[in-house]
Amino acid sequence: MAQAxxxxxxxxxxxxxxxxxxxxxxxxxxxGLEGRLPEDKVAMVVMSGDLDKLLAAFIIATGAAAxxxxxxxxxxxxxxxxxxxxxxxVRKTVVGKLFEYMLPRGAGALSLSRMNMAGAGKAMVKxxxxxxxxxxxxxxxxxxxxxxxxxxxxxxxxxxxxxxxxEMIDYPGMKAAGVATFLAExxxxxxxxxx
Amino acid sequence: MxxxxxxxxxxxxxxxxxxxxxxxxxxxxxxxxxVPMSAVLEVMSSDSGTNEDIPLWAKKVGHEFxxxxxxxxxxxxxVKRRK
Numbered sequence: 389m390a391q392a393x394x395x396x397x398x399x400x401x402x403x404x405x406x407x408x409x410x411x412x413x414x415x416x417x418x419x420g421l422e423g424r425l426p427e428d429k430v431a432m433v434v435m436s437g438d439l440d441k442l443l444a445a446f447i448i449a450t451g452a453a454a455x456x457x458x459x460x461x462x463x464x465x466x467x468x469x470x471x472x473x474x475x476x477x478v479r480k481t482v483v484g485k486l487f488e489y490m491l492p493r494g495a496g497a498l499s500l501s502r503m504n505m506a507g508a509g510k511a512m513v514k515x516x517x518x519x520x521x522x523x524x525x526x527x528x529x530x531x532x533x534x535x536x537x538x539x540x541x542x543x544x545x546x547x548x549x550x551x552x553x554x555e556m557i558d559y560p561g562m563k564a565a566g567v568a569t570f571l572a573e574x575x576x577x578x579x580x581x582x583x
Numbered sequence: 584m585x586x587x588x589x590x591x592x593x594x595x596x597x598x599x600x601x602x603x604x605x606x607x608x609x610x611x612x613x614x615x616x617x618v619p620m621s622a623v624l625e626v627m628s629s630d631s632g633t634n635e636d637i638p639l640w641a642k643k644v645g646h647e648f649x650x651x652x653x654x655x656x657x658x659x660x661x662v663k664r665r666k
């Protein structure tokens with residue numbers, strides 16, 4: 389292959405300037421991409437008020453707390469009564485009272501989605517869980533609190549059903565939030581689930 | 584090459600036998616905080632699922648899974664702290 393004659397070689401300073409500009413533009417692009425990378429987080433919507441699904445949600449959440457830097461659970465609609473502290477009372481409208489009367493009062497009062505059999509199935513499952521030393525929902529919630537799992541409660545659902553944050557269980561950092569909070573979390577999480 | 588796990592020097596042992604998923608995983612995570620860097624944590628578990636979970640946890644979090652020794656009705660899992 390013939391060598392290029394000396395005079396056709398580009399001017400060094402011009403070439404270096406070009407490279408510098410190219411590197412700068414790449415750095416900008418990388419910075420932009422970094423901002424869009426998912427973080428080491430898990431975000432979960434918990435909508436179900438069934439004992440079995442709440443168990444699944446908290447098993448995943450506590451497991452995730454061991455594997456990811458941050459785990460957030462967003463409680464909405466039928467899942468909200470699972471967080472109620474049955475010992476706490478707040479003033480309610482008639483409709484709010486109706487919701488509280490019709491729905492389970494706290495994690496201990498939830499039913500299975502299948503084979504509940506007016507509570508007999510649930511009693512059997514609870515007995516089996518104890519025998520096989522599977523953590524109860526209450527223990528899992530405690531474990532989630534100790535592991536730093538964040539819990540947000542949908543403000544709109546609480547308003548609709550007449551619940552207040554002040555009647556929920558004592559859970560570190562529990563906050564009311566809206567859909568944007570979930571979307572902001574889910575949008576930057578590696579895993580997002582709907583339960 | 585396999586490491587002779589019975590000869591591994593263990594810095595800490597956590598006995599999670601009897602607890603079910605996610606008990607052993609949470610126990611391992613907690614115990615690892617007390618293990619010095621590059622030292623080995625031993626997890627005892629009677630939950631067979633732990634044999635799948637602990638290696639995956641170690642990989643995700645950045646620790647080195649060394650292996651498992653089966654005993655009568657339980658397993659000993661060895662993880663070297665790397666993070």
